[in-house]
Amino acid sequence: MVSMQTSSGPSDAQHGLVSRRSVLRAALLSSAFIAAPALLAACAPPTTTVATNKIFRVGWKSDIDTLNPLTTVTTEAVEVQSLIYDTLMAYGLDLKPEPSLAASTVAAGATITYTLRDGVTWHDGTAFTSDDVVYTFDLIAKNALGVNAQYFSDYVSAAAPDAKTVVVTFKRPQAFDPGLVVPIMPKHIWSSQSVDQIQKAANDKPIGTGPFTFKERKQGQSVSVTRNEKWWGDKPAAAGASWTVYTNDDLMAQALKNGEIDIIPQVPPTVFTGLQGETTLTSESLDSFSFHHIGINLSQVPGSKGNPLLLDKGVRQALGYALDRKQIAEIAYAGFASPGGSILTPSLGDFYYEPTGDAVIDNNPEKANALLDAAGYTAKDGDGIRQTKDGKPLAFRIIAISTTSTDVRTAQLFQATAAKVGIKLDFATVDSDTMASTVYNVEAPDWDIFVWGWDSGVNDPCYLLGVPLTSQIGGNNDVFYSNPAYDALYDQQATELDHAKRVAIVMQMQQMFYEDCGYLVAVYIKKLQSYGNAGWANLTAVPGGIIFNFTRDNYLKATPAGS
């Protein structure tokens, strides 16, 4: 490393020596050399062609994980797959089941008979038959593959008496028909692979029967699909669809305003307030089937590193009384949420349980203090934090995903309100993969409390109710809740076909789970979505979202604006 040598310095007499013109000329020349091509480039018009205008462009924050429906875990991937693959029945814009691949469905006792429609072909030209359906159901049910495996606990068999009919037999009548959610896979492509291979398959060039065919994927950047001209249904007006990943919500919102993308299905609350004022955009705040919650580690395995004080229901209920849900809805979600309670969302209609009067466990510091005093945690240390009789502080670790700013804000607000009743919460953020691997660690879960959320997979209570089942430990059950009475009730409602009777059972379950405080459901969030008026019309606002919802119909029914 050579240093800058100094010797005799300059004197004031030097300044007249250098020709101004020559220096100026040099400076101008070099600037012009650089500026010219830059200006030229800037003058060129932005490159959008006619072809772009017919593509339904979505902007979101996370990339899909895989195009393999049997191993996927992200909602983004399910969204893309739902356009490439078809299900036997699909949700319409009213969120009720409609015929899809199955022209008609008949449920008789423990058997469901699907009559498939004619003229359906796979994207590679092969004919679609009942064998594909049987293959898909067998594959998922017998190997417990993927997120839909949970609907096949009573599965016995599937048979194809002819090319157009599928008969699925269960042990007992099913309240929820899995034909609504299972994407039908092509037997001729997948049957040659072992289950092990299927679990590792990336499925880079997915073949389905759906309204769009796979076009291309740029890892970490975008996915795009093209209209399937041979689709069996009413062809969509969109020539294709694409989903682009943005790293920053603000920049994504600007891209929407500039017309670079057409719709954002998940706008964060503070950004949404800004978009609501724009006349070139339509911004919808929709009821959703999602909630965000505080989860408490209830694991009782010997290896669990969760704080054992949390196994005391009194402590959990005290936390429930310490949580100010209205504040979280107002501040963490900028008003775009409503205070939470039961594990089911209000959008599920008459299934929803709303506690009243004394049953409400929310924002009641006096009751929290009373509970903790009664449980014997009266000793307090210098900071006002309660202690057990042997001097252990009521201090718990709380984690949230660093990129979900609403969860981070929720945790911070909870820290403050919990401190008021003498409970200390040590907050740390983690990335989403670490969150999943920490929380879902069955043998030795090393966490106390988390902030996370759930979206219901279907328009039926069975999904959300099914999360805290004992059988879901190792699956969806993120707090290791295990209550045989709850499990029994779940079983009952899953096979109860009488609606009123089913509602009664579901109410009982919710009340039980609410009082146990394994979850503290903080808020029911609104789905905040914005789209440009100049791009697409005929988009229906549906509870749960225009897109990124159970129904894919808005992709199919969207028409270019002004056409």
Next chain:
Amino acid sequence: MTFDLGATDGGAVAAPPRRTSNLRLLWRDRLGRTGLILLAISALMAILGPIVFPFDPAQVGANSASILQPPSLTYWLGTDELGRDVFSEFLAGARISLFVGLMATLISTIIGAGVGVISGYFMGPVDGGLMSMTDFFLVVPALPLMIALGAIFGQNLLIIILVIGFLSWPRTARIVRSQTLSLRQRQYVARAKSLGASDFRIIRKNIAPHVMQLIVANTILVVAGCILAEATLSFIGLGDPDRISWGSMLHFAFVSGAIGRGAWWYFLPPGLGILLVVLAFTLVGHAFERIDNPRLRGSA
């Protein structure tokens, strides 16, 4: 991220320090005077500010209407994305930003000066070894390494201070080493050695005083760099989540959509604060160097 306006690396030896006249000299230099005034303002903000206008992170807004509100009589710099007062938040941020910058500089200076003196005095293989290590850390790009270390070791104030300090010492070491080398050649050192004085005593009595002035000049510039480094790390999201600094304010402004909302009161002041403080140290630091090295004067 800092540079020298012509550091005396191997040049003439500076005179032994006389503190009061240095301050006066700084004051006479126009840029130095500006820097000192800005420094005083920053110190006032950081020390007195949070006492007079305390910031409570738990004092969130009452409802959603209080989020990202423009300045008003109650909230002089408006509110942030949680409805909190930005003005007092700004003052609290000043404290952390300056604290981290100064602490990191302290570590950096101690290590750097120590390595430089030892290397320059003992020369030989000790020098070779230490300088190889120094060169290695000089060349490895600082911010990526800080990011990597922050990601691995976690996010708390102490780690950040250590990481920033650890990556700033090489330049101090190089400068101090050159000075020590030339001092070491001097007559009185050889004489002291022949008289039997221990190395430690020689360093303490004959080398250290002459190096001090150089270290001080360099240190002031290092502070500027450390403050910028802390701001950048916090902006990237590696800051301590329990503390507010100007960098973390800008981080939250960026991710919560303050720019799109036009909430200038949230993203303008912290940046201006950083500019103010960094400029203050830069101006003073360069004025200091000009006092040391009169050849560089003549334009201010």
Next chain:
Amino acid sequence: MPPLLRRVLVLCASIFAVLTFNFFLFHIIPGDPIRLIARSQRLDPEAVARLRTTYGLDGSLPEQYGKYLSNLAHGDLGYSFSLHENVADIVGRALLNTLILLTVSTLIVVLVGIAIGVFAGSRQGTRSDSTTVVTSLVFWSLPTFWVGMLLVFIFGVWIGGLPISGITTPNAVYGNWFQYISDIGRHLILPTLTLAIVDIAFFVIITRTSLLEVMGEDYMLTARGKGLSRRTMVWKHATRNALLPVVTASVLYISALVAGAIQVEVVFSWPGMGLLMYNSVMARDYPTLEACFLLTSVAVLVANFCADLIYRRLDPRVTVGT
């Protein structure tokens, strides 16, 4: 040529040191790497054992180091479980994008910075000189990412008119090559402007100082005594010699340039190494983070080496034997 060979060997040794440092940083310190590598995948014990073998984690420390080096030699930078792709592919794309940004910015910064520096140095003592110096000091004190945020606000939200994110317009279909290049060009404007505003100041100050020192040298007085024209004096003697320290200072600049590039890529979502590093930190994607760090360090080492070569060619005082 022995001296050149020696310097090349030093470069190789430095690169090796960086590789070892990297190994130490990312493989020893963070704890159980399998948990980090496998992420949220629920793996059975067999799969875990297989992963250990692939990553050479079942061997002793020297064995692991050997496996690490041999993987690198084959161009295998690992697999990113959070992006589901080979790290080498991810990083390759990002590196190209960063190089585009850095090349254009550096050209502008160096040329304009030196030009203004010469301008200021030639007017030492005048108002323009002091204004230039003060302005440069102010601009150099700006946090790069904040300047970016301001430009996003001005040109994205307030006035509008320039693209504020990405390298190209999403889903754009191009009629010809020129349209593609100009789309990238438009997206380059704000990131480059951000880097320029802060970094030009560096070269202004360095060039000015260096020019001032050179102009007072004895040989300059000799040249004046010989009766050489002013232009010859400035260009043939002063500037050429003044540029030498600027080249050296450029080495310091590279570190600042990398830091600036990271910040600019984050603010403008430019899909380069900086944004990749940022995302890897967010996702704790250690394999990718490690590769980013490794490549950046090696690139800086090589750049330093080249700058050193250029310096030695330019400086007539440096003899062959040094």
